[in-house]
Amino acid sequence: PAPKPRTVQKVARSTTRRVRSQMRGMASWYGPGFHGRRTASGERFNQYALTAAHRTLRFGTRVRVTNMRNGRSVIVRINDRGPHSRSRLIDLSRGAARVIGLERSGTAAVRLEVLY
DSSP: OOOOHHHHHHHHHHHSOOEEEEEEEEEEEEOTTTTTSBOTTSSBOOTTSSEEEOSSSOTTOEEEEEETTTOOEEEEEEEEOOOSSTTOSEEEEHHHHHHTTOTTTSEEEEEEEEEO
16 A cells, blocks of 8 residues: 555655754763753653754754664754763664664764754
8 A cells, every 4th residue: 555645744854854964973872860851951851752962063953863884864853962971972862772773782883964
């Protein structure tokens, strides 16, 4: 059967966003100890939401994160500051890490695309 038009529209919107800049580095994820606590942006952290922490990107910025090991990607919204390890570029929520296959390994090389 043909996919529902609503599903096709969601895919089209998420893949046609223009890229403002790119970065490469290591990603990690966080969640259990922070779930329900306030983020640096003031909202409550939901470890299952598609969000992330970055040191300098503005809160609300949308970023496509691609796991270089398997090619899987997810679009996250920056709502926190971090990571606190200098060797990491971004900290993903548990939900975002799960989407790109990062939950079990804990860290992975990623490409970040800052979206318009």
